[in-house]
Amino acid sequence: MSLTAKDMSVVKALWGKISSKVDEIGAEALGRMLVVYPQTKTYFSHWADLSPGSAPVKKHGKTIMGAVSDAVAKIEDLPAALSQLSELHAYKLRVDPANFKILAHNIIVVTAMLFPADFTPEVHVSLDKFLQNLAWCLAERYR
Amino acid sequence: MRRSSNQMGPGGVGLWVFKLQTGILILQGSSSSGHAETSKVSNMVEWTEFERATIQDIFSKMDYESVGHNALTRCLVVYPWTQRYFGNFGNLYNAAAIMGNPLVAAHGTVVLHGLDKAVKNMDNIKATYAELSVLHSEKLHVDPDNFRLLADCLTIVVAARLGSGFTPDVQAAFQKFLAVVISALTKQYH
Numbered sequence: 561m562s563l564t565a566k567d568m569s570v571v572k573a574l575w576g577k578i579s580s581k582v583d584e585i586g587a588e589a590l591g592r593m594l595v596v597y598p599q600t601k602t603y604f605s606h607w608a609d610l611s612p613g614s615a616p617v618k619k620h621g622k623t624i625m626g627a628v629s630d631a632v633a634k635i636e637d638l639p640a641a642l643s644q645l646s647e648l649h650a651y652k653l654r655v656d657p658a659n660f661k662i663l664a665h666n667i668i669v670v671t672a673m674l675f676p677a678d679f680t681p682e683v684h685v686s687l688d689k690f691l692q693n694l695a696w697c698l699a700e701r702y703r
Numbered sequence: 704m705r706r707s708s709n710q711m712g713p714g715g716v717g718l719w720v721f722k723l724q725t726g727i728l729i730l731q732g733s734s735s736s737g738h739a740e741t742s743k744v745s746n747m748v749e750w751t752e753f754e755r756a757t758i759q760d761i762f763s764k765m766d767y768e769s770v771g772h773n774a775l776t777r778c779l780v781v782y783p784w785t786q787r788y789f790g791n792f793g794n795l796y797n798a799a800a801i802m803g804n805p806l807v808a809a810h811g812t813v814v815l816h817g818l819d820k821a822v823k824n825m826d827n828i829k830a831t832y833a834e835l836s837v838l839h840s841e842k843l844h845v846d847p848d849n850f851r852l853l854a855d856c857l858t859i860v861v862a863a864r865l866g867s868g869f870t871p872d873v874q875a876a877f878q879k880f881l882a883v884v885i886s887a888l889t890k891q892y893h
Contacts, residue, residue, distance in 0.1 A: 595871035596878055612871050669862045676863035681780035682798050688781055
Protein backbone atom coordinates (compact mmCIF):
# COMPACT_ATOMS: atom_id res chain seq x y z
CA MET A 561 0.00 0.00 0.00
CA SER A 562 2.38 2.66 -1.29
CA LEU A 563 1.96 6.33 -0.56
CA THR A 564 0.23 8.29 -3.29
CA ALA A 565 1.06 11.91 -3.99
CA LYS A 566 -2.17 12.76 -2.17
CA ASP A 567 -1.12 10.77 0.91
CA MET A 568 2.20 12.63 0.99
CA SER A 569 0.60 16.05 0.77
CA VAL A 570 -2.06 15.14 3.37
CA VAL A 571 0.60 13.96 5.83
CA LYS A 572 2.74 17.05 5.24
CA ALA A 573 -0.30 19.29 5.73
CA LEU A 574 -1.20 17.46 8.96
CA TRP A 575 2.35 17.88 10.23
CA GLY A 576 2.08 21.60 9.59
CA LYS A 577 -0.93 21.69 11.92
CA ILE A 578 0.48 19.47 14.67
CA SER A 579 4.15 20.48 14.65
CA SER A 580 3.84 22.53 17.83
CA LYS A 581 2.62 19.48 19.74
CA VAL A 582 4.79 16.81 18.17
CA ASP A 583 6.87 16.25 21.32
CA GLU A 584 3.72 15.96 23.41
CA ILE A 585 2.22 13.46 20.98
CA GLY A 586 5.36 11.35 21.14
CA ALA A 587 5.49 11.32 24.93
CA GLU A 588 1.78 10.63 25.25
CA ALA A 589 1.79 7.87 22.62
CA LEU A 590 4.78 6.12 24.16
CA GLY A 591 3.42 6.39 27.69
CA ARG A 592 0.08 5.08 26.56
CA MET A 593 1.68 2.16 24.73
CA LEU A 594 3.52 1.06 27.86
CA VAL A 595 0.25 1.04 29.82
CA VAL A 596 -2.12 -0.43 27.26
CA TYR A 597 0.34 -2.97 25.83
CA PRO A 598 2.43 -3.96 28.88
CA GLN A 599 4.51 -6.43 26.86
CA THR A 600 6.24 -3.41 25.27
CA LYS A 601 7.77 -2.59 28.66
CA THR A 602 10.21 -5.42 28.08
CA TYR A 603 12.28 -3.11 25.89
CA PHE A 604 12.72 -0.54 28.65
CA SER A 605 13.83 -2.54 31.67
CA HIS A 606 16.75 -0.13 31.98
CA TRP A 607 14.45 2.82 32.78
CA ALA A 608 13.74 3.76 36.37
CA ASP A 609 10.24 5.03 35.64
CA LEU A 610 7.94 3.74 32.92
CA SER A 611 4.83 5.65 33.90
CA PRO A 612 3.15 8.11 31.52
CA GLY A 613 4.66 11.57 31.93
CA SER A 614 7.90 10.34 33.48
CA ALA A 615 11.20 11.86 32.39
CA PRO A 616 12.52 8.90 30.36
CA VAL A 617 9.16 8.45 28.64
CA LYS A 618 8.94 12.14 27.71
CA LYS A 619 12.51 12.20 26.46
CA HIS A 620 12.18 9.08 24.39
CA GLY A 621 8.79 10.08 22.99
CA LYS A 622 10.41 13.28 21.78
CA THR A 623 13.27 11.33 20.20
CA ILE A 624 10.89 9.03 18.36
CA MET A 625 8.64 11.80 17.06
CA GLY A 626 11.71 13.78 16.00
CA ALA A 627 12.62 10.87 13.75
CA VAL A 628 9.04 10.60 12.48
CA SER A 629 9.00 14.34 11.68
CA ASP A 630 12.27 13.89 9.83
CA ALA A 631 10.68 11.10 7.81
CA VAL A 632 7.73 13.39 6.94
CA ALA A 633 10.21 15.93 5.57
CA LYS A 634 11.78 13.19 3.43
CA ILE A 635 8.51 11.45 2.62
CA GLU A 636 9.31 11.09 -1.08
CA ASP A 637 12.10 8.61 -0.30
CA LEU A 638 11.42 6.83 2.98
CA PRO A 639 13.78 3.86 2.43
CA ALA A 640 16.76 6.22 2.07
CA ALA A 641 15.56 8.42 4.92
CA LEU A 642 15.28 5.45 7.29
CA SER A 643 18.25 3.37 6.23
CA GLN A 644 20.43 4.24 9.23
CA LEU A 645 17.61 3.87 11.74
CA SER A 646 16.76 0.55 10.18
CA GLU A 647 20.30 -0.67 10.82
CA LEU A 648 20.06 0.52 14.40
CA HIS A 649 16.77 -1.29 15.01
CA ALA A 650 17.91 -4.43 13.19
CA TYR A 651 21.32 -4.97 14.71
CA LYS A 652 21.27 -3.14 18.00
CA LEU A 653 17.76 -2.60 19.30
CA ARG A 654 16.11 -5.63 17.69
CA VAL A 655 12.60 -4.45 18.46
CA ASP A 656 10.06 -6.96 17.17
CA PRO A 657 8.45 -5.19 14.18
CA ALA A 658 4.97 -6.02 15.47
CA ASN A 659 5.54 -3.27 17.99
CA PHE A 660 5.83 -0.61 15.27
CA LYS A 661 2.16 -1.23 14.54
CA ILE A 662 1.30 -0.89 18.21
CA LEU A 663 3.11 2.43 18.56
CA ALA A 664 1.55 3.66 15.30
CA HIS A 665 -1.91 2.92 16.71
CA ASN A 666 -1.14 4.96 19.80
CA ILE A 667 0.27 7.86 17.77
CA ILE A 668 -3.02 7.84 15.86
CA VAL A 669 -5.13 7.70 19.05
CA VAL A 670 -3.28 10.67 20.55
CA THR A 671 -3.46 12.67 17.33
CA ALA A 672 -7.23 12.05 17.25
CA MET A 673 -7.51 13.18 20.88
CA LEU A 674 -5.53 16.38 20.41
CA PHE A 675 -6.79 17.32 16.94
CA PRO A 676 -10.31 15.86 16.63
CA ALA A 677 -11.48 18.30 13.99
CA ASP A 678 -8.41 17.89 11.80
CA PHE A 679 -8.20 14.12 12.07
CA THR A 680 -10.86 13.31 9.49
CA PRO A 681 -11.15 9.81 8.00
CA GLU A 682 -9.20 10.97 4.92
CA VAL A 683 -6.35 12.29 7.04
CA HIS A 684 -6.51 9.12 9.15
CA VAL A 685 -6.03 6.80 6.18
CA SER A 686 -3.04 8.75 4.86
CA LEU A 687 -1.38 8.86 8.28
CA ASP A 688 -2.07 5.16 8.78
CA LYS A 689 -0.47 4.36 5.42
CA PHE A 690 2.49 6.62 6.17
CA LEU A 691 3.18 4.98 9.54
CA GLN A 692 2.84 1.56 7.95
CA ASN A 693 5.36 2.48 5.25
CA LEU A 694 7.64 3.95 7.88
CA ALA A 695 7.46 0.71 9.87
CA TRP A 696 8.16 -1.33 6.79
CA CYS A 697 11.28 0.76 6.00
CA LEU A 698 12.38 0.53 9.62
CA ALA A 699 12.29 -3.26 9.41
CA GLU A 700 14.06 -3.31 6.06
CA ARG A 701 17.46 -4.43 7.41
CA TYR A 702 16.11 -7.02 9.82
CA ARG A 703 16.73 -10.01 7.56
CA MET B 704 -15.22 -28.99 22.57
CA ARG B 705 -14.99 -32.43 24.11
CA ARG B 706 -16.92 -33.31 27.22
CA SER B 707 -14.95 -34.90 29.98
CA SER B 708 -15.66 -35.59 33.62
CA ASN B 709 -13.93 -37.14 36.54
CA GLN B 710 -16.08 -38.75 39.14
CA MET B 711 -15.93 -38.23 42.86
CA GLY B 712 -13.98 -40.92 44.69
CA PRO B 713 -15.06 -42.62 47.90
CA GLY B 714 -14.70 -40.74 51.18
CA GLY B 715 -16.20 -37.51 50.00
CA VAL B 716 -13.12 -35.95 48.49
CA GLY B 717 -14.20 -34.93 45.09
CA LEU B 718 -12.86 -33.24 42.07
CA TRP B 719 -15.33 -32.41 39.38
CA VAL B 720 -14.13 -31.29 36.04
CA PHE B 721 -16.58 -30.33 33.38
CA LYS B 722 -15.72 -28.90 30.04
CA LEU B 723 -18.85 -27.50 28.53
CA GLN B 724 -19.65 -26.63 24.95
CA THR B 725 -19.57 -22.96 25.84
CA GLY B 726 -16.03 -23.41 27.01
CA ILE B 727 -16.53 -22.70 30.69
CA LEU B 728 -14.13 -24.70 32.78
CA ILE B 729 -15.03 -25.10 36.43
CA LEU B 730 -12.82 -26.90 38.85
CA GLN B 731 -14.12 -27.45 42.35
CA GLY B 732 -12.95 -29.58 45.18
CA SER B 733 -14.11 -30.26 48.70
CA SER B 734 -12.83 -32.49 51.47
CA SER B 735 -14.88 -34.50 53.91
CA SER B 736 -12.74 -33.53 56.86
CA GLY B 737 -14.31 -30.13 57.14
CA HIS B 738 -11.76 -27.82 55.75
CA ALA B 739 -12.81 -27.09 52.25
CA GLU B 740 -10.08 -26.72 49.72
CA THR B 741 -11.60 -25.01 46.79
CA SER B 742 -9.80 -23.75 43.78
CA LYS B 743 -11.91 -22.16 41.15
CA VAL B 744 -10.46 -21.97 37.70
CA SER B 745 -12.52 -20.52 34.97
CA ASN B 746 -11.80 -18.92 31.69
CA MET B 747 -14.15 -16.09 32.49
CA VAL B 748 -12.54 -12.71 32.05
CA GLU B 749 -11.66 -10.93 35.25
CA TRP B 750 -12.58 -7.27 35.46
CA THR B 751 -11.30 -4.78 37.99
CA GLU B 752 -13.73 -2.31 39.54
CA PHE B 753 -12.08 0.44 37.56
CA GLU B 754 -12.57 -1.46 34.29
CA ARG B 755 -16.23 -2.16 35.01
CA ALA B 756 -16.92 1.43 36.00
CA THR B 757 -15.06 2.77 32.97
CA ILE B 758 -17.03 0.65 30.49
CA GLN B 759 -20.37 1.48 32.10
CA ASP B 760 -19.45 5.16 32.15
CA ILE B 761 -18.34 5.36 28.54
CA PHE B 762 -21.42 3.60 27.20
CA SER B 763 -23.92 5.38 29.44
CA LYS B 764 -22.76 8.69 28.02
CA MET B 765 -22.33 7.55 24.45
CA ASP B 766 -24.19 9.08 21.52
CA TYR B 767 -24.76 5.76 19.75
CA GLU B 768 -25.95 7.20 16.46
CA SER B 769 -23.05 9.57 16.08
CA VAL B 770 -20.29 7.30 17.37
CA GLY B 771 -21.58 4.27 15.45
CA HIS B 772 -21.87 6.24 12.23
CA ASN B 773 -18.43 7.77 12.61
CA ALA B 774 -16.72 4.53 13.56
CA LEU B 775 -18.16 2.54 10.67
CA THR B 776 -17.50 5.37 8.21
CA ARG B 777 -13.91 5.61 9.39
CA CYS B 778 -13.48 1.85 9.03
CA LEU B 779 -14.81 1.86 5.46
CA VAL B 780 -12.53 4.80 4.53
CA VAL B 781 -9.34 3.80 6.33
CA TYR B 782 -9.61 0.10 5.48
CA PRO B 783 -11.45 0.14 2.15
CA TRP B 784 -11.39 -3.63 1.75
CA THR B 785 -14.00 -3.78 4.51
CA GLN B 786 -16.45 -2.41 1.93
CA ARG B 787 -16.69 -5.94 0.56
CA TYR B 788 -19.38 -6.68 3.14
CA PHE B 789 -21.57 -3.80 2.10
CA GLY B 790 -22.13 -4.39 -1.60
CA ASN B 791 -25.78 -3.53 -1.26
CA PHE B 792 -25.21 -0.20 0.49
CA GLY B 793 -25.03 1.76 -2.73
CA ASN B 794 -22.64 4.67 -3.05
CA LEU B 795 -19.35 4.10 -1.20
CA TYR B 796 -17.13 5.69 -3.82
CA ASN B 797 -15.34 8.18 -1.64
CA ALA B 798 -15.16 9.40 1.94
CA ALA B 799 -17.88 12.01 1.44
CA ALA B 800 -20.23 9.47 -0.12
CA ILE B 801 -19.61 7.02 2.73
CA MET B 802 -20.17 9.69 5.36
CA GLY B 803 -23.41 10.77 3.73
CA ASN B 804 -24.73 7.27 3.11
CA PRO B 805 -27.82 6.67 5.29
CA LEU B 806 -27.36 2.87 5.24
CA VAL B 807 -23.89 3.28 6.72
CA ALA B 808 -25.27 5.56 9.41
CA ALA B 809 -28.05 3.13 10.27
CA HIS B 810 -25.75 0.16 10.36
CA GLY B 811 -23.24 1.95 12.54
CA THR B 812 -25.98 2.37 15.13
CA VAL B 813 -26.93 -1.31 14.86
CA VAL B 814 -23.34 -2.42 15.46
CA LEU B 815 -22.88 -0.15 18.42
CA HIS B 816 -26.11 -1.27 20.06
CA GLY B 817 -24.81 -4.79 19.53
CA LEU B 818 -22.12 -3.90 22.04
CA ASP B 819 -24.82 -3.21 24.63
CA LYS B 820 -25.17 -6.93 25.24
CA ALA B 821 -21.57 -7.11 26.32
CA VAL B 822 -21.82 -3.96 28.44
CA LYS B 823 -24.76 -5.50 30.31
CA ASN B 824 -23.21 -8.98 30.60
CA MET B 825 -19.56 -8.31 31.22
CA ASP B 826 -19.16 -11.54 33.15
CA ASN B 827 -20.56 -13.69 30.39
CA ILE B 828 -19.59 -12.10 27.11
CA LYS B 829 -18.60 -15.36 25.46
CA ALA B 830 -22.00 -17.01 25.86
CA THR B 831 -23.80 -13.74 25.14
CA TYR B 832 -22.25 -13.54 21.69
CA ALA B 833 -22.46 -17.21 20.69
CA GLU B 834 -25.37 -16.61 18.31
CA LEU B 835 -23.89 -13.44 16.82
CA SER B 836 -20.64 -15.31 16.29
CA VAL B 837 -22.39 -18.02 14.32
CA LEU B 838 -24.20 -15.32 12.33
CA HIS B 839 -20.96 -13.52 11.42
CA SER B 840 -19.27 -16.78 10.48
CA GLU B 841 -21.94 -18.83 8.77
CA LYS B 842 -24.18 -16.22 7.26
CA LEU B 843 -22.22 -13.00 6.87
CA HIS B 844 -18.85 -14.69 6.23
CA VAL B 845 -16.91 -11.86 7.85
CA ASP B 846 -13.14 -12.34 8.22
CA PRO B 847 -12.63 -11.88 11.98
CA ASP B 848 -9.66 -9.58 11.38
CA ASN B 849 -12.26 -6.99 10.41
CA PHE B 850 -13.57 -6.94 13.99
CA ARG B 851 -10.16 -5.67 15.07
CA LEU B 852 -10.16 -2.99 12.37
CA LEU B 853 -13.58 -1.72 13.40
CA ALA B 854 -12.60 -1.89 17.07
CA ASP B 855 -9.55 0.28 16.37
CA CYS B 856 -11.71 2.83 14.58
CA LEU B 857 -14.19 2.82 17.46
CA THR B 858 -11.34 3.41 19.91
CA ILE B 859 -10.15 6.37 17.87
CA VAL B 860 -13.63 7.92 17.61
CA VAL B 861 -14.21 7.55 21.36
CA ALA B 862 -10.72 8.97 22.03
CA ALA B 863 -11.53 12.01 19.91
CA ARG B 864 -14.82 12.51 21.80
CA LEU B 865 -13.39 12.14 25.30
CA GLY B 866 -10.15 14.04 24.66
CA SER B 867 -8.09 14.21 27.83
CA GLY B 868 -10.68 12.06 29.57
CA PHE B 869 -9.41 9.16 27.50
CA THR B 870 -6.52 8.49 29.83
CA PRO B 871 -4.11 5.58 29.29
CA ASP B 872 -5.98 3.53 31.91
CA VAL B 873 -9.33 4.27 30.28
CA GLN B 874 -7.87 3.32 26.91
CA ALA B 875 -6.56 0.05 28.37
CA ALA B 876 -9.97 -0.80 29.82
CA PHE B 877 -11.80 0.08 26.63
CA GLN B 878 -9.44 -1.88 24.42
CA LYS B 879 -9.58 -4.87 26.77
CA PHE B 880 -13.37 -4.78 26.60
CA LEU B 881 -13.31 -4.71 22.79
CA ALA B 882 -10.72 -7.51 22.71
CA VAL B 883 -13.02 -9.71 24.80
CA VAL B 884 -15.95 -8.94 22.49
CA ILE B 885 -13.82 -9.78 19.45
CA SER B 886 -12.71 -13.03 21.04
CA ALA B 887 -16.35 -13.99 21.70
CA LEU B 888 -17.41 -13.06 18.18
CA THR B 889 -14.61 -15.19 16.77
CA LYS B 890 -15.33 -18.16 19.03
CA GLN B 891 -17.83 -20.00 16.82
CA TYR B 892 -15.76 -19.81 13.65
CA HIS B 893 -14.56 -23.18 12.43
